[in-house]
Amino acid sequence: MNSRHVSITDELQEYLIRFGGREDPLLARLREETLQMRFGHMQVCPEQGQFLFFLVKMLKARSVLEIGVFTGYSSLCMARALPDDGVLLGLDNQKKFTDIAETFWLEAGVEDKIELRLCDALAEVARLQDKGLEFDLIFLDADKERYPEYYEACLKILMPDGLLVIDNVLWYGNVAKPSVSEPITDAIRRLNQTIVKDERVEMVTLPFSDGMTLVRKKHS
Ligand SMILES: C[S@@+](CC[C@H](N)C(=O)[O-])C[C@H]1O[C@@H](n2cnc3c(N)ncnc32)[C@H](O)[C@@H]1O
Numbered sequence: 442m443n444s445r446h447v448s449i450t451d452e453l454q455e456y457l458i459r460f461g462g463r464e465d466p467l468l469a470r471l472r473e474e475t476l477q478m479r480f481g482h483m484q485v486c487p488e489q490g491q492f493l494f495f496l497v498k499m500l501k502a503r504s505v506l507e508i509g510v511f512t513g514y515s516s517l518c519m520a521r522a523l524p525d526d527g528v529l530l531g532l533d534n535q536k537k538f539t540d541i542a543e544t545f546w547l548e549a550g551v552e553d554k555i556e557l558r559l560c561d562a563l564a565e566v567a568r569l570q571d572k573g574l575e576f577d578l579i580f581l582d583a584d585k586e587r588y589p590e591y592y593e594a595c596l597k598i599l600m601p602d603g604l605l606v607i608d609n610v611l612w613y614g615n616v617a618k619p620s621v622s623e624p625i626t627d628a629i630r631r632l633n634q635t636i637v638k639d640e641r642v643e644m645v646t647l648p649f650s651d652g653m654t655l656v657r658k659k660h661s
Contacts, residue, residue, distance in 0.1 A: 446648055454486075462491030468517065471545045475512045480538075483511055485582070485608065486650045490518035493580060493606065496655075497522035500604060502577035505529040506569070508562045508591065509583030513542025519580065520551035529555045530569075530576075532562040532583070563587055566594040575600045582608040585625045588632045592656075596641065601660040605642075607632070611652030 447453070458464060464472070464487045475484045485493075497505060497519045505523065507516050510533040520529045533539050539557055546552045558565060562583050579595050581588070588607070595605050612629045615621040636644050636656060643657040 458487050461488050464491070467545065467549055468514065471512065471514055471517065471541075474541070475514065478512070480511075485515045489608070489650050489653065490514055492649070492653075494518040494522045496604060496606065497578060500577055503527045504576045504578075506566075506576045506579045506595075506598070507531045508566070508579065508581045508595075509533060510542050510557065511535075511538050511582075513539070513545050515580060515582065516542060516555060517545055517549055517551060519578075520546065520554045521549065523554050525554075527554055531555055531557045532560055532565050533557070534559060534561055563590055563594060566591065566598060570594065570597045574598060575603070577603050579603070579605045580608070581605065585609060585612070586628045588628050589635060592632055592635065596658060599658045601658055603658050605656040605658070607654045607656065609651045610646055610654045611648065613651060616652075
């Protein structure tokens with residue numbers, strides 16, 4: 442066995458949905474409805490949702506920030522993992538997407554744990570810092586061109602020992618293709634180069650879906 446990863450074929454993806462995590466009928470319906478939409482591919486995959494649920498539980502997180510809510514799959518997974526007095530603050534700038542999210546949060550009975558803000562997320566993160574707020578876990582999954590700026594801003598509002606989870610860090614494999622240079626790929630490359638040498642954090646990149654980096658903030 443070499444160190445390469447197994448290719449995720451459609452067949453294997455179906456298998457993973459069945460045996461790689463627990464996706465209940467409500468989440469399955471949200472996923473299927475979202476996939477019918479024009480930008481449906483932006484949704485996290487079911488294994489990522491289960492993984493985020495797991496992380497929130499393992500960390501015993503009480504405060505979660507999600508940057509990029511879309512139709513609410515990942516927020517629903519994380520909100521379910523929060524204790525009754527836990528809070529997830531979700532940021533997005535597209536009401537047409539978050540209206541769908543709110544319907545599903547209500548149906549799942551997690552609406553009391555979620556606060557949604559329609560805003561420019563990077564500006565809102567700066568406001569959260571001004572207010573002195575800190576989070577146990579932040580999931581970054583919004584406008585990729587600004588990932589390097591989000592990274593710095595998120596570290597400021599992450600608790601020591603807190604976890605920043607960043608999606609799409611492999612950007613369809615483009616980060617490793619020297620022939621590809623365009624704003625998103627270049628921004629993600631800059632981010633990845635920053636994180637790997639950043640002494641303020643511990644980090645690991647998982648080749649999971651489109652690549653997820655876990656960043657743990659050390660005590661200063
Ligand atoms: C990849 S999707 C998020 C997927 C979501 N986490 C899920 O589980 O399905 C990215 C979201 O970020 C939002 N977004 C993009 N740029 C933004 C910005 N500047 N401020 C706030 N939200 C933004 C988009 O509207 C979109 O809903």
